[in-house]
Amino acid sequence: MNYWLMKSEPDVYGIDHLAAEPGQTDHWDGVRNYQARNMMRDQMKVGDQVFFYHSNCKEPGIVGIMEIAREGYPDFTAWEDPEGKYYDPKSDPDNPRWYMVDVRYVRHLKRIITLRELKQYADGELADFPLLRRGNRLSIMPVTKTQWAFILGLE
DNA sequence: GCCAACGTTGGC
DNA sequence: GCCAACGTTGGC
Numbered sequence: 797m798n799y800w801l802m803k804s805e806p807d808v809y810g811i812d813h814l815a816a817e818p819g820q821t822d823h824w825d826g827v828r829n830y831q832a833r834n835m836m837r838d839q840m841k842v843g844d845q846v847f848f849y850h851s852n853c854k855e856p857g858i859v860g861i862m863e864i865a866r867e868g869y870p871d872f873t874a875w876e877d878p879e880g881k882y883y884d885p886k887s888d889p890d891n892p893r894w895y896m897v898d899v900r901y902v903r904h905l906k907r908i909i910t911l912r913e914l915k916q917y918a919d920g921e922l923a924d925f926p927l928l929r930r931g932n933r934l935s936i937m938p939v940t941k942t943q944w945a946f947i948l949g950l951e
Numbered sequence: 952g953c954c955a956a957c958g959t960t961g962g963c
Numbered sequence: 964g965c966c967a968a969c970g971t972t973g974g975c
Contacts, residue, residue, distance in 0.1 A: 805973090828971095829958080852973050911974080931956040933972050 820901035837868035857910035866898035
């Protein structure tokens with residue numbers, strides 16, 4: 797089993813949105829970055845555990861856990877609505893450029909583990925954690941089993 | 952709202 | 964294939 801972290805802006809789609817979905821499951825659409833796409837398309841497996849991270853907000857940090865419910869498949873938001881935010885004329889059903897996965901809500905953390913707190917371990921236990929790397933902008937990143945356990949231990 | 956960092960685009 | 968221009972991300 798693999799571990800991941802996925803970012804979303806809570807004003808756009810936060811963990812409470814996911815928890816309120818039917819079956820507490822939804823597709824993770826709108827990723828338009830090749831590295832992130834490759835992880836969803838090629839590496840994520842059903843049952844993988846994922847940290848839900850709130851970005852671009854007052855208190856950025858890890859707010860909960862979800863799991864992969866369906867493995868990579870074409871992101872139809874690239875073509876369903878030409879006026880849509882995620883429309884990309886270079887992607888179509890016959891030759892999809894973008895992929896997504898389905899995620900299922902597991903639980904909220906007992907408290908938000910903030911980016912500020914995680915940074916305290918940037919030179920220690922979380923030295924290789926991509927989230928803390930300078931200038932990092934990846935919206936999806938792998939988490940090692942060790943990092944996963946350490947972060948959950950902070951809860 | 953600012954702006955540093957980074958990815959993508961497109962002219963050459 | 965280089966690289967300047969541009970757009971986006973995301974912390975602060």
